[in-house]
Amino acid sequence: MIKRAKGVTISQVAEAAGVARSSVSRAFTRPDMLSPETVERIMKTAESLGYVPNHTARALSTGRHGNIGLIVPDIANPFFPPMIQAAQLEADRSDFCIFLGNTEENPKQEDKLVGRFASQVEGLVLASPRLSDERIRAHASQLPLVLINRDLDGIPRVLIDSGSGVREAVEHLVKLGHSKIAYVSGPSTSWSNKQRRSAMRSAASSLGIAMETVPAVLPSYKSGRNAVGAILATGATAAVAFDDLTAQGVLAGLAEKRISVPSDFSLIGCDDVLGAVTYPALTSVSNRSMEAGRVAVSLLLDMLQSRAVRDVRYVLETHLVIRETTALQPKNSSESFTARV
Amino acid sequence: MIKRAKGVTISQVAEAAGVARSSVSRAFTRPDMLSPETVERIMKTAESLGYVPNHTARALSTGRHGNIGLIVPDIANPFFPPMIQAAQLEADRSDFCIFLGNTEENPKQEDKLVGRFASQVEGLVLASPRLSDERIRAHASQLPLVLINRDLDGIPRVLIDSGSGVREAVEHLVKLGHSKIAYVSGPSTSWSNKQRRSAMRSAASSLGIAMETVPAVLPSYKSGRNAVGAILATGATAAVAFDDLTAQGVLAGLAEKRISVPSDFSLIGCDDVLGAVTYPALTSVSNRSMEAGRVAVSLLLDMLQSRAVRDVRYVLETHLVIRETTALQPKNSSESFTARV
DNA sequence: GAGTTCCATGCAACCGGTTGCATGTCAAGT
DNA sequence: ACTTGACATGCAACCGGTTGCATGGAACTC
Numbered sequence: 001m002i003k004r005a006k007g008v009t010i011s012q013v014a015e016a017a018g019v020a021r022s023s024v025s026r027a028f029t030r031p032d033m034l035s036p037e038t039v040e041r042i043m044k045t046a047e048s049l050g051y052v053p054n055h056t057a058r059a060l061s062t063g064r065h066g067n068i069g070l071i072v073p074d075i076a077n078p079f080f081p082p083m084i085q086a087a088q089l090e091a092d093r094s095d096f097c098i099f100l101g102n103t104e105e106n107p108k109q110e111d112k113l114v115g116r117f118a119s120q121v122e123g124l125v126l127a128s129p130r131l132s133d134e135r136i137r138a139h140a141s142q143l144p145l146v147l148i149n150r151d152l153d154g155i156p157r158v159l160i161d162s163g164s165g166v167r168e169a170v171e172h173l174v175k176l177g178h179s180k181i182a183y184v185s186g187p188s189t190s191w192s193n194k195q196r197r198s199a200m201r202s203a204a205s206s207l208g209i210a211m212e213t214v215p216a217v218l219p220s221y222k223s224g225r226n227a228v229g230a231i232l233a234t235g236a237t238a239a240v241a242f243d244d245l246t247a248q249g250v251l252a253g254l255a256e257k258r259i260s261v262p263s264d265f266s267l268i269g270c271d272d273v274l275g276a277v278t279y280p281a282l283t284s285v286s287n288r289s290m291e292a293g294r295v296a297v298s299l300l301l302d303m304l305q306s307r308a309v310r311d312v313r314y315v316l317e318t319h320l321v322i323r324e325t326t327a328l329q330p331k332n333s334s335e336s337f338t339a340r341v
Numbered sequence: 342m343i344k345r346a347k348g349v350t351i352s353q354v355a356e357a358a359g360v361a362r363s364s365v366s367r368a369f370t371r372p373d374m375l376s377p378e379t380v381e382r383i384m385k386t387a388e389s390l391g392y393v394p395n396h397t398a399r400a401l402s403t404g405r406h407g408n409i410g411l412i413v414p415d416i417a418n419p420f421f422p423p424m425i426q427a428a429q430l431e432a433d434r435s436d437f438c439i440f441l442g443n444t445e446e447n448p449k450q451e452d453k454l455v456g457r458f459a460s461q462v463e464g465l466v467l468a469s470p471r472l473s474d475e476r477i478r479a480h481a482s483q484l485p486l487v488l489i490n491r492d493l494d495g496i497p498r499v500l501i502d503s504g505s506g507v508r509e510a511v512e513h514l515v516k517l518g519h520s521k522i523a524y525v526s527g528p529s530t531s532w533s534n535k536q537r538r539s540a541m542r543s544a545a546s547s548l549g550i551a552m553e554t555v556p557a558v559l560p561s562y563k564s565g566r567n568a569v570g571a572i573l574a575t576g577a578t579a580a581v582a583f584d585d586l587t588a589q590g591v592l593a594g595l596a597e598k599r600i601s602v603p604s605d606f607s608l609i610g611c612d613d614v615l616g617a618v619t620y621p622a623l624t625s626v627s628n629r630s631m632e633a634g635r636v637a638v639s640l641l642l643d644m645l646q647s648r649a650v651r652d653v654r655y656v657l658e659t660h661l662v663i664r665e666t667t668a669l670q671p672k673n674s675s676e677s678f679t680a681r682v
Numbered sequence: 683g684a685g686t687t688c689c690a691t692g693c694a695a696c697c698g699g700t701t702g703c704a705t706g707t708c709a710a711g712t
Numbered sequence: 713a714c715t716t717g718a719c720a721t722g723c724a725a726c727c728g729g730t731t732g733c734a735t736g737g738a739a740c741t742c
């Protein structure tokens with residue numbers, strides 16, 4: 001049989017210390033109400049008995065569980081783990097535990113998880129939710145909610161603006177002398193993809209350089225690698241990829257064709273999920289998913305504390321993180337590429 | 342102010358349906374005890390009132406929370422997300438929620454999280470715990486526990502046997518002509534690290550080649566990169582790294598020193614978390630972390646159901662996945678390296 | 683020295699369910 | 713017709729805490 005801790009209760013401590021249950025409770029929650037000697041005596045007794053307050057019982061009577069839920073569409077997507085980690089860390093600072101939900105990109109599953117979490121968390125963070133606006137609003141009326149990367153009036157939200165970083169990327173390339181650049185796109189249904197492409201287009205046109213889009217279907221290493229031929233065919237001397245995974249594929253494809261990065265070709269990723277892990281280290285647009293996680297949790301904890309909901313719209317600008325895959329445009333480089341391809 | 346669901350209680354349903362609270366409770370938990378008509382009436386009333394049983398209250402009286410905890414050392418390590426995902430999926434099939442804890446590779450933090458989770462979960466899965474055997478046993482005596490990658494008698498455990506894969510790796514290297522190989526180690530508290538090192542040592546000695554260990558402290562890109570000098574100093578012509586992240590760091594470090602992989606040096610990772618995304622694509626030992634997550638949760642749920650603990654030792658064998666970072670040992674290569682270093 | 687105030691502590695109700703036992707009813711058994 | 717038993721339902725205690733209010737004694741005031 002499973003050996004279970006019999007669970008030292010407040011009553012046992014009370015009896016052992018010769019006080020009422022309420023005093024034990026207060027010793028833990030509001031020691032200022034008791035005389036210092038009593039508190040010390042109770043604490044010692046509790047300690048020696050190995051008493052630990054029962055979270056569940058406390059939650060039942062106070063309505064405060066000390067838990068928050070975090071729901072993400074796909075843990076395996078490298079965008080999320082840092083966010084989860086940061087959220088966890090922030091929650092931990094206030095002694096909150098985190099319920100993690102993975103929706104497998106499925107709105108039904110998301111709905112189900114929210115429901116299941118609802119009665120045991122004080123609040124919820126929904127990251128890149130796939131739910132409809134209505135469902136989200138419905139849930140928000142039931143319990144404190146913070147959104148990440150979803151812009152709904154009246155619900156506190158943290159938004160990562162990749163447009164700003166992409167603009168910097170284009171400026172950076174122009175400064176290095178590039179006059180024709182390519183955008184290796186992501187999934188056509190992705191809001192981020194639209195945002196990035198249009199930011200790139202407007203930056204390119206306002207800076208007076210040419211820009212072409214090369215499709216990569218899926219955001220993946222393979223797509224990136226396959227797109228290399230098409231990228232070079234455009235005659236561009238630099239490219240910005242939808243995300244780091246795609247960029248990494250492009251990097252491999254270029255290496256395969258013996259085109260050196262950055263001396264022959266400059267490359268920039270997005271989301272900075274690979275950190276400095278590629279060789280050469282990838283210049284990328286920061287994603288700030290860690291901050292998003294941290295801020296979202298901190299916002300939620302604020303709401304719980306003040307019992308008030310403010311209409312917060314926290315926008316995280318992104319920036320270019322310059323590493324080693326971007327350099328001055330080589331003279332006549334585009335010709336030599338086309339020849340080699 | 343936060344709009345909160347006022348929370349329909351069992352009493353309200355009871356009154357509305359004209360029955361006792363206990364009947365409402367039974368309608369939900371043991372409908373066979375009530376007449377079908379009563380059940381139906383109660384269910385209808387509950388439905389119309391929007392009643393949802395309160396998880397916390399139920400947990401308090403039954404001691405069953407329907408939650409399990411999963412504690413990992415580092416979410417950001419790509420070894421874990423697939424495991425978490427699989428665990429989540431398995432838990433979900435039995436309507437269990439998952440508490441996620443991230444210990445930041447810190448035993449203190451791990452201890453703290455176990456304590457904090459203990460009173461709100463029915464059981465715990467500890468993945469690659471960094472805690473001492475004693476602490477783990479202490480916790481195991483308090484609540485049902487399943488370990489992943491830690492081999493303690495009497496505590497159910499799921500072990501990913503990287504030994505089998507590492508052995509294959511050594512054989513592979515020997516077949517390619519390498520006669521001196523290095524092991525780039527991971528955290529000293531890691532069971533997997535010990536296992537890999539000893540598998541490597543025994544394989545090397547039985548195949549009659551030399552092997553040296555190079556420490557890398559933490560399993561990370563940076564550690565790997567920093568270890569390159571030491572690796573080359575051993576005179577080895579090939580290395581097996583504790584994990585893929587470390588291997589990727591080594592790869593970058595080698596590239597930096599203009600040592601080509603695999604023509605000048607062969608490298609093998611472990612865990613196969615990077616798939617084929619490095620360049621060159623990393624030869625690695627498969628990890629099976631998804632299966633480990635799934636099996637661990639399923640084991641735990643079994644324990645909870647039967648209230649019995651069996652001494653299960655579930656071993657998952659691994660294999661070498663050959664890609665592009667291993668090749669024939671170049672003649673005299675070790676001399677030339679040492680010179681260059 | 684009597685009245686007042688304050689503070690530490692205890693009492694008991696409550697959070698929202700579950701569950702062992704008692705009760706009442708109705709049909710079957712003799 | 714009377715006992716017996718099965719079955720449906722209610723009562724009340726309990727899970728382990730929290731908290732508003734009552735109480736009693738010490739300290740303080742005049």
